[in-house]
Amino acid sequence: MAKITFITKDNETITVEGDSGNVMQLAVNNSIEGIDGDCGGVCSCATCHVFVAEKDFEKVGEAGEIEADMLELEDNVSEFSRLCCQIQVSNAIDGIELTVAKED
């Protein structure tokens, strides 16, 4: 079981729990504003962009090759950017904080 905290553009802080699947699914299932996941979680649409808190980045790890390329579609990409459909939910990421990137 992992607790994951999302910070939305309205500075709302929402902590949810999950034990399987990917972080995008967890966010959508908890109606986290700004995480759309239009492609269903296959790294094709770049609508689940988050900034991983610096303290947690090591736990989450870097983006894969295609994911890193897809992130370049985004204007406000940072060194802590990830597409959260590519982050698996597991004990290893318990306690992480993710800021939703979408602004509108």
Place this chain on the structure above:
Amino acid sequence: MSQNKTCVVIGASHAGVNFAFALRKEGWEGDIILFDKDETTPYHRPPLSKKYLELEDSIHNNLLKPVESYKKNNITLALGKEVSRIDKAHKTITLSDGNSQNYDTLVLATGARAFVPPITGINAAKNIFTLRNANDVSGIREAFHASQDKKIVVIGGGYIGLETAASLKKLGAHVSVLEREERILARVTTPYLSAFFTNIHESNGVAICVNKGVTEITLEGEQNTVICADGTSYPADIIIVGVGIRVNTELASEIGLTINNGIEVDTSAKTSHSAIYAIGDCTFHYNKHYNRHVRLESVQNAVDQAKVAAANIVGKDTEYNALPWFWSDQYDIKLQIVGLSLGFDNSVIRKEGDKKFSIWYFKGDELLAVDSINNGKSYVLGTKFIKAGATIDKEKLKDPTSNLKEITKN
């Protein structure tokens, strides 16, 4: 203003559901009611032929929105309800169960259905399926597990047929794909990519058989035999039919809306009748970038058109102007497409590896579209270059050692 109004949506898949949530977000205060004859809580369709089938996943892991969010946003899901008629004079829809519902604004998100070709014996065949919805996959799974030999024939070498073939192969089936044309994906891509995918399937043990027009299916006991025009025949425990779709335009056509390859809409997603909008796969719409009308079968179009319709319905003038994109996943291959290549007169292949390359389609010097194989960079930069109308140095593009970011002229 909209508090006493009712917006009725026919069709609760990608377009309909995204529309409903977008309309609420735009500030619509009245009722929003989504009708669909499918009884399942609305789900992602693209995974059905891919991961969902291959991993025997649950539909609850693939919902478009969680069940509670409909209630939270005061969106009524009327599932298992088929709309049989629209009365535009009285602004009413009638359901097949005889009930009716009034509307102030109506949105058609009726999508498409799988086409079943009139092949002799097709109606009597055992374990024959199309693949368009979650029920289809349930049927395929059940038949797959019940089958001993797991001999599967896929009729049609388009994306659905090929993705299904790949998924079933991974589950341990013996799969043959029968394609009527001289190459798979003939309608949607170039010979180079067709040859690539043929090779990928064959190296994974799927038989790709081209020039195979199926003329008849015979049944002996539980065993189907698929017979082709050239006299060859293929035994099949299970048959998957993936030969394209028919657009669901009937409801629109009956009330005299303009139909032209799909339900014709303007750039605000409005049909030829002012209180009726249409979105998603069922629409024939103007694409500003390519300056022509198109009908697209894609998540991108469904989601983007849904947002445009929602904005216009609440009075925010918004024009649909999106660059189309698509994807397909088969085995370890990720195909990403941006743009529409129709009408190209020259192309450049940039080969970065055996399973990593991109095909760039041009009309003269204008970049129309890019097909990327395991190559997100080409997809992303292709998107940017098409949007910017950039002129590409084709010699630099062709050279896989060049920096893709530096292939534009001026």
